[in-house]
Amino acid sequence: MTPKIARFLTQYQPATPCLVLDVDRVEENFRTLRDALPLARIYYAVKANPAHQVLERLVGLSSHFDAASIEEVDACLDAGALPEAISFGNTIKKVSAIRRAHDVGVSMFAFDSREELEKLARHAPGARVYCRILVENEGADWPLSRKFGTTIESARELMLQAGDLGLDPYGLSFHVGSQQTTTRAYEIAIGKVAMLFTDLTEAGINLRMMNLGGGFPTRYRDDVPEIDQFGNAIMTAMTEHFGNNLPDMVIEPGRFIVGDAGVVQAEVVLASRRDKNDPVRWVYLDIGRFGGLAETEGESIKYRITTPHDGTAMGPVAIAGPTCDGADIMYEKSNYRLPLALTSGDRVELLSTGAYVSTYCSTKFNGFAPLAEYYL
Numbered sequence: 001m002t003p004k005i006a007r008f009l010t011q012y013q014p015a016t017p018c019l020v021l022d023v024d025r026v027e028e029n030f031r032t033l034r035d036a037l038p039l040a041r042i043y044y045a046v047k048a049n050p051a052h053q054v055l056e057r058l059v060g061l062s063s064h065f066d067a068a069s070i071e072e073v074d075a076c077l078d079a080g081a082l083p084e085a086i087s088f089g090n091t092i093k094k095v096s097a098i099r100r101a102h103d104v105g106v107s108m109f110a111f112d113s114r115e116e117l118e119k120l121a122r123h124a125p126g127a128r129v130y131c132r133i134l135v136e137n138e139g140a141d142w143p144l145s146r147k148f149g150t151t152i153e154s155a156r157e158l159m160l161q162a163g164d165l166g167l168d169p170y171g172l173s174f175h176v177g178s179q180q181t182t183t184r185a186y187e188i189a190i191g192k193v194a195m196l197f198t199d200l201t202e203a204g205i206n207l208r209m210m211n212l213g214g215g216f217p218t219r220y221r222d223d224v225p226e227i228d229q230f231g232n233a234i235m236t237a238m239t240e241h242f243g244n245n246l247p248d249m250v251i252e253p254g255r256f257i258v259g260d261a262g263v264v265q266a267e268v269v270l271a272s273r274r275d276k277n278d279p280v281r282w283v284y285l286d287i288g289r290f291g292g293l294a295e296t297e298g299e300s301i302k303y304r305i306t307t308p309h310d311g312t313a314m315g316p317v318a319i320a321g322p323t324c325d326g327a328d329i330m331y332e333k334s335n336y337r338l339p340l341a342l343t344s345g346d347r348v349e350l351l352s353t354g355a356y357v358s359t360y361c362s363t364k365f366n367g368f369a370p371l372a373e374y375y376l
Contacts, residue, residue, distance in 0.1 A: 001306070001351060003264050004376050008351075016347060017287035018372040021049070021278040021354050023057050025261035030061050033216065033253055036231030042248040043087050045214050046072040048355040049262070053375035055079035058257075066214075066252040070097040073106060083107070089173075089252065091116055091132055091148055098123040098357025110173060112150040117158055121165035127160055128170035129154045130211055133196070135189040137177030148175065152196050159200050159207075163299035171209025171247065172197055179301060180215035180257060181224050183233035183240025190234070210238075211250040218259030218352050221302045227256065255355040264292070264371075268346045269322050280316045283338060285348070288321010288328040291363035292371045293350075296330040304351040309339035323366045 002022040009020060021283070043066040044058050050072055056066070059080040066089040067073045076086050083105030088098075093111040102124035109124055111117045112132040118131055134149030150158070155172065162169040172193050176185040194208065201207055205243060213232065217224040238246055272282040287293060295301035305319075314337040321328035342348075361371040 001263055001273065001349065002261075003041065004223055008374065008376055009265055011264075014265070014372065014374065016265050017285070017291060018374060019262050019264050019358050020256070020374045020376065021051070021054070021262035022376050023053050023261070023375075025259055026354075027061060029257050030058060033251075036227045037234065037249070037251060039235070040212070040251045043089070043250055043252045044257055045252045045254030046076060047359065049258040049358060050075050051358070051373065051375055052079055054258060055081070058261060062319075065252075066254075067101075067106075070094075070100050071103050073104070077104065078321065087250075087252075093119070095119060095123055101133075102127065108170065111158070111245065112148060112155075114158060114161075117162060117165065117167070118161060121162075121167055122252055125166050128168045128283055130158055130171040130173050130209060130326060131162075133172055133174045133189075133193050135176060135192060137173045137175075138182075138185060152217045155197060156200060158363040159205055160203065163205070169207065171206050171207055171211060171250075172200075173211030173213060174252075175252075177215030178215055179217045179220075181217055181222075183230050184236050185215070185224055186212065186230065188235045191241060192235040194238075197240075197247065207247065209250060210333070211252065214254050214256075215251040216251075216253050216256035218255050218355065220352055221304055235338070258354040259364045260352040260354065262352070262357070264350040264353040264357060265347055266350065268342060268344055268348060270344055271317075271342050274337060278320055279337075283317045283319050283342060284322055285319065286322050286368075287350075287371065288360045290321055290325065290328060290365045290369060291321060292353075292357040293321070293330055294360040295356055299331055301332045302331070302334055305336070305338065306351065307339055307340040307342055308346055308348075312339045312341050314338060315340045322368065325366070334338065347359075369374055 004022045005020045043064040045066045047068045056079045064085040065076045066087050068090040086106050087108040088101050089110045090109050108128045132149045140216040142291050159169045174189045266287045316330040317338045319330045
């Protein structure tokens, strides 16, 4: 909760649920990451929060952008980004999206399969391409390893073919999982992918780039390593495997840039017990998994919650959303405790909700309006 957000909530008391985001904190986080990894080019992961105010501020800071769709490409261009500063980082793209991106000047594309490589060769001739490698996501609260990436063996074959198809085999990439809480994950992944990088270079492929993906964490309920610790671990591993001949380094942060810049304010709709002897109260908020808190699935991302009764007697709670859907439960097993005085009509804040909340909200499921957004 930044002072600017606190003043806004106190002064205007907007209708809930709403997301309030401090764009100055976005800039602060960007600069902090740039200082921690000065040799890496930052491609902001637009999917984390594609608000025009966020993109425009990052354009002013000379950020690059990782787009997951042609709509995100357009959003970056509308905010003033140059097409050469945009990477189309989704490995699953429609032909129409590839054509459109190539036509507007985007020249860097990700892939992880033969079919996608062939699509790029046909519809984005001459483009720089990079292959995403499957790596372990141990330590990540929101893993990404099942859907994306290919094996080292397959990546080698595909990168050898890329040049023959008229593409520029630019580099390799990996992602250690979102909200990665260990520096070791980067060290292991760098070692794995660096061996392939060296192998392909010795085979005559003009590789120049290593994309380390995102994953840099935001603090929720638990402490996480400082960004300097990630920076030191990454640079130590890169130097160990590449010496002084470092490739271009790309990182794709999203959560770290916008996560703690935003706060969701919500209202308690109901606080009740299933049985008078049950110590656990059910607290229902006017925001839930379908209103933007999708990352609470499996109780993966555990947001900190503040209330007007903090400092008073506490008790165990389960926390759920307002919809008539049995899956709309955020926390039941994560040992959340909230004040016993909490009651219907109280406003609460879910902290560090600037990433992956506004874009996850549904469009009127059960008739509830999409999450309101305010950018300061």
